[in-house]
Amino acid sequence: MFTQLRRRMTERRLRPGDGSALQRFRWWQPLGRSLFHLRLPEGDHAVDVRHWRNSGSGEPTAQLYIDGRQELTSKLPAAFPVPGGTIEVAVSTFGIKRVHFVAVDGAEHVLTPDPRSAEARRARLDHRYPALSRGIGVLSVLLLLVGVGLMLLQVAEPVSRIPPIAMNLGVFASPVSLPWWLNAALTAGAALGSTERALRIRYRWWLDALGN
Numbered sequence: 001m002f003t004q005l006r007r008r009m010t011e012r013r014l015r016p017g018d019g020s021a022l023q024r025f026r027w028w029q030p031l032g033r034s035l036f037h038l039r040l041p042e043g044d045h046a047v048d049v050r051h052w053r054n055s056g057s058g059e060p061t062a063q064l065y066i067d068g069r070q071e072l073t074s075k076l077p078a079a080f081p082v083p084g085g086t087i088e089v090a091v092s093t094f095g096i097k098r099v100h101f102v103a104v105d106g107a108e109h110v111l112t113p114d115p116r117s118a119e120a121r122r123a124r125l126d127h128r129y130p131a132l133s134r135g136i137g138v139l140s141v142l143l144l145l146v147g148v149g150l151m152l153l154q155v156a157e158p159v160s161r162i163p164p165i166a167m168n169l170g171v172f173a174s175p176v177s178l179p180w181w182l183n184a185a186l187t188a189g190a191a192l193g194s195t196e197r198a199l200r201i202r203y204r205w206w207l208d209a210l211g212n
Helices: 002-013 118-128 130-160 163-169 180-199
Strands: 033-040 043-050 061-066 069-075 078-082 085-092 095-103 108-110
Touching: 002 069, 002 078, 033 095, 033 118, 043 078, 043 085, 043 095, 061 078, 069 078, 095 180, 118 130, 118 180, 130 163, 130 180
Parallel strands: none
Antiparallel strands: 033 043, 043 061, 061 069, 078 085, 085 095, 095 108
């Protein structure tokens, strides 16, 4: 039931495209635009997401291009019907968290990033320097774990002051009190960690919730 409801919601977001041509990926766009390709027998399908250029409603959108022409647009999250399945697209505050082709038999795989995009550059780093890539990935997870831990501590104290909770469990006093500059540095580190994981299309709700 939940899957059917979600499918109906995404279908309502679909709008016909205007037939405009797909713009070439420019060198200054890596952090503001994501572009992915899917080659099907029926033609080249491209998904273009502009992170900082939203629709008139102020909400981010994705565009589906077929053989270089805009076919469909949708607010995010989006689900574009294509031959043999669906292209599902979702974003977080820090980038792409899902851009998968889901076949009718349930099989799915990530679309191929445009060679000039930040996602493709991160993939090339992983291919050329796997040890360095793993180290960066581990550091990203550590930064996020610290950020999530601080967020939970900051939320726990005011929640524990709610009268029914305070009467039954007592008031929680955070054991960690950080100077503002360190708190800001850790927050920035968590943002960088989320951005790095978004470039690899890695998303786990329990870890990347800060960027949801």
